[in-house]
Amino acid sequence: MRLAAENLGGERGGEPIFSGLSFTLARGQALMVTGPNGAGKSTLLRIIAGLLPPAAGSVDLRGADETWPDIGSAAHYLGHLNAMKTALSLEENLSFWRDFLGAPKLMPRKALDEVGLGEIGHLPFAYLSTGQRRRAAIARLLVSYRPIWLLDEPTAGLDRTAEQRFSRLMQEHLEEGGMIVAATHLPLGIKGAQELKMGEAAR
């Protein structure tokens, strides 16, 4: 299975913000998308996820099979928003996503332990701090399996320890044959990741 983008172009509000992007990603590889604010990192991730149509070119999953026929079904998308309901407890949120997304992996309790929130799984999501909310959203990546992780500023709001813990989780995901596309300003500490610089030409 390979994730391949060819001559990809994206636009925001009708204005082209990037064009001619190409990359291929095989199993076990990671791609770091870097660039200044407004370079189109989030737009690129949303295009890959299939949430926005590409302005030009294409991105697809080569060698897709029955289980993962397209990128949308094969990918976890961790955007700026955490996709958690404030009225429900952490465990309720996670067990819903585990049931809904399918391909269950870790139990919610176990996933919360992995991100260091094991003690407070019973608390409503509304009571959590920004960093804890982000960690809960990261736990969502662990409750059901997806080969591709699309991460948009995944470490926003995380402290040093949580960042390191998250690098370890990403490393494990890659070792299991997963793929990661991450938009970030900060080095995420993944060894051997490709880098895609965006918005250089525009400046």
Added chain:
Amino acid sequence: MLALYAREVKLGIRAGSGALTGVLFFLAVVTVIPFGVGPDLNLLARIGPAVLWIGALLASLLALERLFQADREDGTLDLLLMSDHRHMVALTVLVKCLAHWTTGVLPLVAVTPFLGLFMNVPPLGLGAATLTLLVGTPAITFIGAVGAALTVALPRGGVLVSVLVLPLVVPVLIFGVAASRGAMADPDPFLPPFLILSALTLFFAVLGPAAAALALRHID
């Protein structure tokens, strides 16, 4: 899908206000009518079912705005759309509508017999109004889902939803009131309008979610 239904119902109950606001609004509409129309018991009994229907219709339009907006604000909607291959978006919308109906509209149907007493509606009419509301209100939710999906990206979409949806729910209102009046006034038939009402609900159960799913997919 069952998980989605259970979660939506849980959210509807726990986030509270929705059902209570609807019921209070319904109560307000029905209680002011006798003051406006005057204490003519026969007249009240005659317009009773229609008032109950209009009240329930307006009350169920109230909460529709939030159907997809909450999901969009916290990013859930992106994930629901991405799971298209596993759970068809139209089906997801249908389940969300059913859950919305259970928590937001079913309480309205449940209080209808009591509110009908304010309008001096005879027992048979109370039963008919409740039954027609039970069968007809899902159609309102399904049609409303299209409006809610179209306006999900607008910050104050609430009024727009009602304006978009109202013309489309008029047939539901007409047949609902016709059936409940048919049960009370002898020459008018009950069964034909009631069956058309059921047909409308079934028809919109298919068309509404499909159209809403299409709208949701083209938000950005």
